[in-house]
Amino acid sequence: MTEAARGTRGPGRRPGPTETREAILARARELFAEKGYDGASLRAIARAAGVDPALVHHFFGNKEGVFVEAMRFPVEPSVLLPRILAAPRDELGETMVRSFLLVWGDAERRARLLAMLRSAMTNERVAAMTREFLTSALFGRAGEVSGVPPLKVQAAVGHMIGVMILRYVLAVEPLASASEDELVRLLAPALQGYLG
Known part of the structure; x- marks a missing residue:
């Protein structure tokens, strides 16, 4: 009787794409927690x-x-950054404000951002991973x-995170x-001062 007929699988094979993907994510979380973003x-x-590294790359x-x-990071820098940086240099401030409002205005993404920020404030490993990721990515x-x-980039981002917390978390x-x-008119000149 073959392995397929017995319902078993050969060594090193995973049961399917969903299970394999989740196994990769579970191991990645462990490695990021242990070694940080740069070390994994x-x-x-x-x-x-x-699994083969090509499979990780594929997924x-x-x-x-x-x-x-x-880490369920709520923003994909490879999508967000090109959108912001595609703006003309004299419109970077406005584009950044609108991008932050778009991301933080979405309740699901806002909840994930807050979870990440809270984790980073209470757990040095998460803080280190987040810091490394933000710094490099x-x-x-x-x-x-x-x-x-x-x-200047960090100052602009810090400025916006502070405003977003006041607006969406503390509801000041x-x-x-x-x-x-109104917020774009108020904030864009300040951000442009950092980035322009």
Whole structure:
């Protein structure tokens, strides 16, 4: 009787794409928690999950994609950054404000952002992973593409995170009920000062 007839599988094979994908994510979470974003390679994640690195690449594209999925990161930098950086240099501030409002205005993504921020504030490992990820995947890449120094990029992002927390988490008025256009008019010049 063959293995297929007995309902067993050969060594190293996974039962199917969903189970394999979830196994990769589970091992990736463990490695990111243990080694941080910079210390966990795609090859190490594949080895821990018992799969070929090409399969990890197939499911997630790159390490950033694995991290976003494994940590349920609510924003994909490879999608968000090109949208912001495609704006003319004198419109970077406005584009960044609108992008933050779009992301934080979505209740599901906002909940995931808050969970990540809370985790980072209470767990040094999560803080280190988040810091490493943001530094290499977001701040570093934005600086390289735009030519804006990292300190200025970080200041602009910090500015917006503070505003988003006041608006969506603490619901401080009149910020909480201000229209998006009002916020763009108010915040875009400040962000443009950082980025322009």
